[in-house]
Amino acid sequence: MKKDGGFSPQCPVPDSAAWRGEIQAAHGGGGRAMHRLIEKIFIPAFDNPHLRAGLDGAIVDAAGVRIAFSTDSYVVKPLFFPGGDIGSLAVNGTVNDLAMCGARPLHLSAGFILEEGFPLDVLELAAQSMARAARAAKVGVVTGDTKVVEKGRGDGLYINTAGIGIIEHDLEISPGSVRPGDAVILNGDIGRHGIAVMAMREGLKFDPPIESDCAPLADAVSALIRSGIRVRCLRDLTRGGLATALCEIAGGSGLEFRLEESAIPVSDGVRGACEILGLDPLYVANEGRFIAVVPAEEAERALLVLQAESAGAGSAVIGTAGEGGPRVTVRNGMGTSRVADMLSGEQLPRIC
């Protein structure tokens, strides 16, 4: 099951009497509150081994063929932002979840929830953007649904996509496959999606403008696997950012992930924006970034393979897995380490 708002029960979620009550923004933020919601309501109701696997999607068998299956709803606000829009996001987000299962994405479904009064020409732009993103990711939008809700019961346009992909290798890609000593590779600079959307929403201008990193990741993953790299675990960094994604893998593997702060690529623009806004780039959302955990002895080769891919040009080894977990620690330039927890509360509502 998937982490990004998905049903992954990976991280230990502290119980609390306060979980009962009402839905709050934080329940959709990708952090602790959301994990608690999933642990308390969805996991017990739908209990099955696929849910408990803690992946970005489910890997199911269909007549002997291994199929990856994943879904996400997209409620990003605003609908269009520098570097992307709800349409490209709805394709890349789900394609990337399939890629993180180690699958080659094949097909998407699309469900549209439209609010009365939403302009048809804007809907057309969003659909065309989806179609372009689908072509770029080599998937088809093969089935769909449209629903309309009254004014004040939606926000113009929400899109759900689900996707299926095929698994064409024998690797067991999951947090449980990570071993002490493994290297953690990140495919580029972090935080651009979150900052681009927030800047647009708040009317902030950066010079040069910060564009979302929204991009399909399946080719980069496929290149790793085709090269024979024994990929242990993959996870894309969406809501909750790099720190939350690694916390989930730490929870699933029982290991400590030790990051070198200086090795984590952050653009000057994102760094500056985070300083102004009081955000930690480790927790800002991405839509075209992922971590690949690989055996240490294959890290250099994996890096070369990724750097040859358009979605991996900025790849870097940012840390290692070790005994002592489950937790994530970040060592700064002075050589002191801090623990990075899962995002708590809501950082950027409706970021995807």
Add this chain to the structure above:
Amino acid sequence: MKKDGGFSPQCPVPDSAAWRGEIQAAHGGGGRAMHRLIEKIFIPAFDNPHLRAGLDGAIVDAAGVRIAFSTDSYVVKPLFFPGGDIGSLAVNGTVNDLAMCGARPLHLSAGFILEEGFPLDVLELAAQSMARAARAAKVGVVTGDTKVVEKGRGDGLYINTAGIGIIEHDLEISPGSVRPGDAVILNGDIGRHGIAVMAMREGLKFDPPIESDCAPLADAVSALIRSGIRVRCLRDLTRGGLATALCEIAGGSGLEFRLEESAIPVSDGVRGACEILGLDPLYVANEGRFIAVVPAEEAERALLVLQAESAGAGSAVIGTAGEGGPRVTVRNGMGTSRVADMLSGEQLPRIC
């Protein structure tokens, strides 16, 4: 692609300068406006053979295995109604779309769009209802997603489900397979879902109460196929009702469908409610009803097979396919026939 709010381009959709503008309730009603929207925006953007096949879902190939893939979003209002709720609907609706492709449903995804302030205990009830319906339909909810939107940007709870199923036969189940002379079988009385939801919403009381027909249909379809019936076409009757579903098949097959009004089962309760509300039962939504088009010489056997299934106890032959289409005609007790068009406008908003 699917008809129920889906992207089926089956029926000829008249062009109109008026299609541009804004989303209106009718765009989600399952009738002409929705088909026009799909024809004008989604089909051109996502153009591919799966979309043009005009099924309730797409049938795709995965390493030689035929997989059915379908999706629906559920925005029913109210969330709980006699005979069902948004949870059971979200499972049965998608399971039935897979069944209408001739597939055995395997797995569902679930995407939740939650409005701030929605009570967690109601969410839990809905999730538990989904889980019960999934067990009854022999599918697992194997992957999911949760998103939260601000108060006034949703309506408590919207659910999207997508589903995958496996096709275990060689039949070509589609409107294009229907032949003149084929028999049309309906699996029970129509209109209960639409009336049950509307009664709940409007505070109308019927004695005895009218309960939704919401039910999984895969076992009934599977029984037909296992019995060797050469099923030509299947379609479940949801938004737009029996008439709209048959109009879609008429459009896809180019044939006329001639119904005998007296053969169409309608309960006294639904008949009375329709009279009071000024509705035509042929257009009222169902969530556990489907039509199976079968060769005339196999109709009697198909009927016996269906009647032995819990979802088919009330099955009846209600008409035949013939030359002269594409259109749907209904012959009344006096022997005169009228043409039944696709639903135009919006009959019952947010019925599913």
